[in-house]
Amino acid sequence: MTQTTQTNDPTTTIPVAPSRIPAGLEARRISAWFGDHQVLEDVDLVMAPGAVTALIGPSGCGKSTFLRILNRMHELVPGASLAGEVLLEGQDIYDPALRPIESRRRIGMVFQKANPFPTMSIYDNVLAGLSLTGKKPRRPNAETDGLVEQSLRSAGLWEEVKTRLASPGASLSGGQQQRLCIARALAVNPDVLLMDEPCSALDPTSTRRVEETIRQIAGEVTVVIVTHNMQQAHRVSDHCAFFLAAEGRPGHIVEQGPTEDIFERPQDQRTNDYVNGRFG
Numbered sequence: 598m599t600q601t602t603q604t605n606d607p608t609t610t611i612p613v614a615p616s617r618i619p620a621g622l623e624a625r626r627i628s629a630w631f632g633d634h635q636v637l638e639d640v641d642l643v644m645a646p647g648a649v650t651a652l653i654g655p656s657g658c659g660k661s662t663f664l665r666i667l668n669r670m671h672e673l674v675p676g677a678s679l680a681g682e683v684l685l686e687g688q689d690i691y692d693p694a695l696r697p698i699e700s701r702r703r704i705g706m707v708f709q710k711a712n713p714f715p716t717m718s719i720y721d722n723v724l725a726g727l728s729l730t731g732k733k734p735r736r737p738n739a740e741t742d743g744l745v746e747q748s749l750r751s752a753g754l755w756e757e758v759k760t761r762l763a764s765p766g767a768s769l770s771g772g773q774q775q776r777l778c779i780a781r782a783l784a785v786n787p788d789v790l791l792m793d794e795p796c797s798a799l800d801p802t803s804t805r806r807v808e809e810t811i812r813q814i815a816g817e818v819t820v821v822i823v824t825h826n827m828q829q830a831h832r833v834s835d836h837c838a839f840f841l842a843a844e845g846r847p848g849h850i851v852e853q854g855p856t857e858d859i860f861e862r863p864q865d866q867r868t869n870d871y872v873n874g875r876f877g
């Protein structure tokens with residue numbers, strides 16, 4: 598059954614995707630290499646459906662590599678290899694029977710630097726992911742109008758751009774561009790959204806807006822975020838994993854758990870030192 602919602606204009610009704618519980622992800626015994634250099638060792642992590650999981654740890658401990666393994670981007674790097682399993686609804690995304698493009702549709706990604714198509718309109722930017730999945734209609738229609746509005750609303754950008762959807766993506770501020778990228782990622786209805794330091798290029802106000810967006814989409818989508826900003830990890834995440842590469846060991850998880858526990862009652866001294874800014 599198609600749900601609908603009324604807009605302020607009583608004559609229009611836009612389609613809304615039925616709310617659903619997104620799939621969670623589970624990484625089992627993930628190890629990774631660049632050539633002979635092992636950068637991750639036996640990482641186990643459950644990323645619960647609809648929750649926000651933050652990956653924290655000093656530079657070079659393998660957080661971004663781990664994130665890229667979660668949507669099969671690591672294998673695109675020449676010389677890169679990995680071992681272990683990534684389960685999406687219990688199915689290994691590295692199963693040869695599964696097409697990488699399907700995993701990447703269900704597991705979207707937002708990068709450090711916002712990367713909208715600069716000359717493409719805001720409207721078309723939101724729909725750009727549909728072209729990759731072969732589902733983009735040739736012409737805008739009521740359905741694409743509804744999807745654009747819904748995705749921009751979810752990303753917290755609709756009110757700011759609704760009167761200029763034909764303007765190019767590059768006409769937006771850095772923070773708006775990042776929320777446009779979130780809208781683009783949401784438009785293909787993913788289960789999981791991976792975010793690699795999505796606020797590192799943004800000013801504090803834009804950072805707050807993106808953080809609000811993350812909290813807003815949590816529940817509808819499973820979020821995994823890499824961040825160096827401890828306050829941000831504290832504010833946005835439900836669950837936190839502390840990675841470390843030290844004492845001759847490749848990157849591994851020292852401690853993970855509910856965010857409150859990691860910040861207020863860490864079990865490991867190294868976690869305590871890191872979250873309190875004493876190293877890294």
Ligand SMILES: Nc1ncnc2c1ncn2[C@@H]1O[C@H](COP(=O)(O)OP(=O)(O)OP(=O)(O)O)[C@@H](O)[C@H]1O
Nearest residue numbers: 631636654655656657658659660661662663674825
């Ligand atoms: N394309 C690559 N080729 C070779 N080595 C790489 C490549 N990308 C990352 N590495 C190495 O893998 C290790 C982990 O890097 P990664 O970027 O995953 O760490 P990170 O924790 O995300 O770091 P940062 O917080 O600085 O982004 C580092 O030693 C890095 O030098």
